[in-house]
Amino acid sequence: MRRKLTSIFFVLLLSFGLAGCWDARELTDISIAVGLGIDKEDDLFQVTVQLIDPAEIAGKMLSSRSASTVYTTTGHTIFEAMRKLTTLAPREIYLGHLRIVIFGEEYAKEGILDALDFMSRYHEMRTDFYISIARENKASDLLKIITPLEKSPANKIFSSLEASHEFWAPTKGVKLDELIASMSSEGKEAVLTGLYVQGDPEQGTNMANVEKAASPADIKVDYIGVFNGEKLVGWLNKEESKGVNYLENEIKNSMKWVNCEKEGRVSLELIDSKTDVKGSLQGNKPKITINVETEANIAEVQCTTDLSKPETITAFEKKAASKQESILNTSIERAKELEADIFGFGEVMTRSDLTYWKEIKKNWNQIFANELEVEVKAKVNIRRTGTINESFFDDVKKKSEMSE
Amino acid sequence: MIEKGKISMRQFTILVFMYTLGTSVISLPSISTTFAHENGWIAVLMASIIGMLLVFMYIIISKLDEKKNLFELAEWIFGKWIGKAISALILLFILFLTAGNLRQIGDFLSTQIMTETPIQVLMVMFLLTALFAVKLGLEVTARTCEVFFPYAFFALLALLVMVTPTVDITKIQPILQKNMVGTFEAIVPSLGTPFLELFIFIAILPYVKKPKSARKGYLIGVGLGSFFLVAITFMCLTVLGADFTARNLFPTYVLGKTISLVQFLERIEIIVAIAWFFTIYFKIVLNFYVLSLGMSHFFQLKKTHTLSVPLAFFIIVLATINSPNIIYYLDFILYYWAPFAAVFGILIPVLVLIVGKIKVRKKDNITKTE
Amino acid sequence: MSKVIKFILFTVIALVIFRKDYASIKKQKDKKEKRVYISTFFLGYILVSLLVLEVNLPNPSDWIKQAYQPILEPYINSLKSHKLLE
Numbered sequence: 001m002r003r004k005l006t007s008i009f010f011v012l013l014l015s016f017g018l019a020g021c022w023d024a025r026e027l028t029d030i031s032i033a034v035g036l037g038i039d040k041e042d043d044l045f046q047v048t049v050q051l052i053d054p055a056e057i058a059g060k061m062l063s064s065r066s067a068s069t070v071y072t073t074t075g076h077t078i079f080e081a082m083r084k085l086t087t088l089a090p091r092e093i094y095l096g097h098l099r100i101v102i103f104g105e106e107y108a109k110e111g112i113l114d115a116l117d118f119m120s121r122y123h124e125m126r127t128d129f130y131i132s133i134a135r136e137n138k139a140s141d142l143l144k145i146i147t148p149l150e151k152s153p154a155n156k157i158f159s160s161l162e163a164s165h166e167f168w169a170p171t172k173g174v175k176l177d178e179l180i181a182s183m184s185s186e187g188k189e190a191v192l193t194g195l196y197v198q199g200d201p202e203q204g205t206n207m208a209n210v211e212k213a214a215s216p217a218d219i220k221v222d223y224i225g226v227f228n229g230e231k232l233v234g235w236l237n238k239e240e241s242k243g244v245n246y247l248e249n250e251i252k253n254s255m256k257w258v259n260c261e262k263e264g265r266v267s268l269e270l271i272d273s274k275t276d277v278k279g280s281l282q283g284n285k286p287k288i289t290i291n292v293e294t295e296a297n298i299a300e301v302q303c304t305t306d307l308s309k310p311e312t313i314t315a316f317e318k319k320a321a322s323k324q325e326s327i328l329n330t331s332i333e334r335a336k337e338l339e340a341d342i343f344g345f346g347e348v349m350t351r352s353d354l355t356y357w358k359e360i361k362k363n364w365n366q367i368f369a370n371e372l373e374v375e376v377k378a379k380v381n382i383r384r385t386g387t388i389n390e391s392f393f394d395d396v397k398k399k400s401e402m403s404e
Numbered sequence: 405m406i407e408k409g410k411i412s413m414r415q416f417t418i419l420v421f422m423y424t425l426g427t428s429v430i431s432l433p434s435i436s437t438t439f440a441h442e443n444g445w446i447a448v449l450m451a452s453i454i455g456m457l458l459v460f461m462y463i464i465i466s467k468l469d470e471k472k473n474l475f476e477l478a479e480w481i482f483g484k485w486i487g488k489a490i491s492a493l494i495l496l497f498i499l500f501l502t503a504g505n506l507r508q509i510g511d512f513l514s515t516q517i518m519t520e521t522p523i524q525v526l527m528v529m530f531l532l533t534a535l536f537a538v539k540l541g542l543e544v545t546a547r548t549c550e551v552f553f554p555y556a557f558f559a560l561l562a563l564l565v566m567v568t569p570t571v572d573i574t575k576i577q578p579i580l581q582k583n584m585v586g587t588f589e590a591i592v593p594s595l596g597t598p599f600l601e602l603f604i605f606i607a608i609l610p611y612v613k614k615p616k617s618a619r620k621g622y623l624i625g626v627g628l629g630s631f632f633l634v635a636i637t638f639m640c641l642t643v644l645g646a647d648f649t650a651r652n653l654f655p656t657y658v659l660g661k662t663i664s665l666v667q668f669l670e671r672i673e674i675i676v677a678i679a680w681f682f683t684i685y686f687k688i689v690l691n692f693y694v695l696s697l698g699m700s701h702f703f704q705l706k707k708t709h710t711l712s713v714p715l716a717f718f719i720i721v722l723a724t725i726n727s728p729n730i731i732y733y734l735d736f737i738l739y740y741w742a743p744f745a746a747v748f749g750i751l752i753p754v755l756v757l758i759v760g761k762i763k764v765r766k767k768d769n770i771t772k773t774e
Numbered sequence: 775m776s777k778v779i780k781f782i783l784f785t786v787i788a789l790v791i792f793r794k795d796y797a798s799i800k801k802q803k804d805k806k807e808k809r810v811y812i813s814t815f816f817l818g819y820i821l822v823s824l825l826v827l828e829v830n831l832p833n834p835s836d837w838i839k840q841a842y843q844p845i846l847e848p849y850i851n852s853l854k855s856h857k858l859l860e
Contacts, residue, residue, distance in 0.1 A: 009790055023518040120651070123519055126661045128670070177662065181645035351578045439856045500834070586856030593853070650858045703810045706802065710811060713795045717818025725831045736835050739850045744838055
């Protein structure tokens with residue numbers, strides 16, 4: 001009898017556990033945030049979240065409602081604003097699936113440290129989302145744009161960043177750990193990709209935006225924002241941005257064109273590039289030597305040229321190399337103008353000459369801007385010419401000339 | 405001998421391996437990087453070499469008398485009263501250690517995974533399962549460990565392999581040029597967890613079937629565990645960078661978060677995290693077991709687990725009050741733990757060894773003259 | 775009020791655990807064994823009760839810190855000077 005009683009007692013005790021776990025959260029209780037925007041409004045933080053409506057994304061019955069919803073609030077701290085959002089949003093906001101974080105340009109100019117601290121401290125946040133800046137805009141306006149093809153705008157930005165990072169050199173996807181690492185490193189400054197609205201932002205917030213084949217407003221990924229410390233100090237344009245990725249060894253698949261001898265152009269598909277950066281001390285002046293070696297294929301020929309001759313290929317290789325050198329030089333020049341060592345040359349100097357570095361690390365950015373000599377050597381190897389070798393350009397042109 | 409069970413060499417090796425990883429697998433990268441910066445992994449490497457030397461010493465101690473465990477050795481070498489006093493000190497240390505480990509897994513769960521669950525509930529859950537294992541004895545614990553070992557081993561191995569695409573060697577360069585003093589000083593706090601705690605295995609060595617192979621297993625277990633610790637610290641540094649590693653309380657978990665293979669194998673950090681649930685669990689069980697065994701020796705009781713339930717009360721109280729917040733705990737681990745543990749991991753073993761050697765020689769002389 | 779309820783709940787649980795756990799020791803004739811068990815159990819019970827009743831218990835880590843502080847002062851200062859994050 002006693003045995004039975006104690007067993008019953010234990011069963012009762014165990015049943016307390018069945019009441020549920022504290023942290024259980026059902027999918028119906030949370031709303032998933034995919035985009036987060038942070039702006040500064042006077043003294044307050046303005047936080048914008050983009051939530052997705054699972055029923056619109058995956059449901060079988062599609063209504064004409066938008067797949068994503070945007071809420072905005074302000075608060076003295078980011079966390080306060082986040083918590084205030086729960087008064088607007090129907091459910092608790094879950095940040096674990098965040099795809100993109102956007103800072104408004106004004107906020108980025110004032111410094112983004114508060115946001116970075118919040119993002120690395122908050123336990124739901126991971127490190128696998130991209131961070132970018134709304135160029136000449138507020139983050140909240142950007143998140144409101146309804147985008148074609150992808151149902152959720154944040155997802156659209158995420159995938160176009162990922163794709164362009166791989167196929168189009170002038171952009172760079174930056175994630176939280178990389179951003180913090182380069183921001184806190186002594187010999188390096190951080191960069192972030194810019195986003196902007198192409199077209200009419202007012203129309204972009206309308207459902208009508210996606211009803212046309214060519215949407216009146218869309219989000220574009222371009223330009224690279226340059227930081228000095230925690231503050232945004234300037235932008236690199238398309239041409240100037242390319243060099244950043246070449247130097248970071250991050251070109252996986254990009255393109256460039258070179259001029260033919262007479263008229264027309266030849267497009268090269270870059271397959272792989274290896275960058276080797278070395279630092280040295282020449283007298284009392286620091287010097288950086290950059291060796292870039294690129295593998296390329298010919299992707300398009302628009303002129304009459306004899307591709308079967310090895311000399312032609314060598315000529316193209318040289319042209320491409322000098323073009324690449326000039327691209328790198330433009331980027332470096334621009335960075336020097338902004339006094340921000342975004343290429344991590346300071347880190348290179350640390351590795352090559354530590355005693356020198358210790359002396360000058362306090363005013364490295366001035367030295368970078370004024371004294372540092374950078375030598376760029378590029379080499380392009382053209383390996384293949386696509387599925388055909390000689391272009392039929394030649395023959396067709398000749399034929400048309402004859403008929404004349 | 406009050407422990408009648410016997411475990412095999414393989415089981416013993418696995419237990420040592422799990423114990424070495426224990427709580428260190430999540431906290432050591434941060435501890436060593438805080439002081440050694442980019443050279444954090446070298447500090448861990450050197451600490452594990454020193455750890456191996458310590459294990460050699462523990463092996464020599466256990467050779468004094470293969471049949472006696474830590475507490476019996478202490479009483480045999482120092483006589484009844486001093487021996488008891490030393491046993492009591494060691495027991496207090498292990499009580500502290502067990503509570504600390506319990507607190508660490510509680511803190512980990514409540515900062516990273518289950519933020520709303522009260523930490524006491526998490527700790528009670530963990531302690532109850534550990535109590536269960538202690539009640540069932542060493543043999544059962546060793547067999548359980550054999551079951552969970554492959555999971556822990558392969559999950560950690562998978563973590564190491566899957567983060568390799570994001571490794572960036574330049575993050576730890578220049579190797580051993582900056583911050584040399586800090587690197588060498590970082591060895592001390594790195595030694596604290598787990599290498600100065602490994603002496604508790606002297607209490608388990610007599611219960612392994614073949615003493616000779618047991619000693620080999622001891623070294624293999626510590627060696628393999630150290631390899632993982634060095635490798636994980638290395639990966640944390642090369643993937644996350646020194647700054648992010650030192651800043652995070654549990655960098656290994658953040659490392660797991662960075663796993664992303666072709667956008668398909670993602671968000672699997674919790675699967676990796678379960679690996680150290682096991683390592684920490686077995687560390688707690690082994691500490692708890694040795695504590696309970698030592699208490700039984702101290703009071704000359706008949707079973708190893710007689711006092712396990714009251715001890716569980718002590719542990720849970722100590723785990724709750726031993727730090728008011730995580731910063732206090734971190735401060736304690738970084739600055740005070742290693743010197744405190746060194747008394748038990750180095751000082752007492754050296755004393756035992758010296759006095760023990762003299763005693764054995766005297767005994768030999770007496771038998772020779774006779 | 776709630777801590778009193780917690781305390782009563784814990785007392786009941788402790789009693790049940792005691793009955794279950796003591797059963798195996800009860801069989802033995804050794805008086806010392808029983809005495810040691812009961813006294814440690816009682817001590818543990820008191821400690822947990824104090825915890826449940828939210829009495830401020832002294833932190834043993836503080837004692838260790840205080841005992842080691844004088845010897846470790848230079849070591850800790852040196853370590854702190856090499857800390858990565860200020």
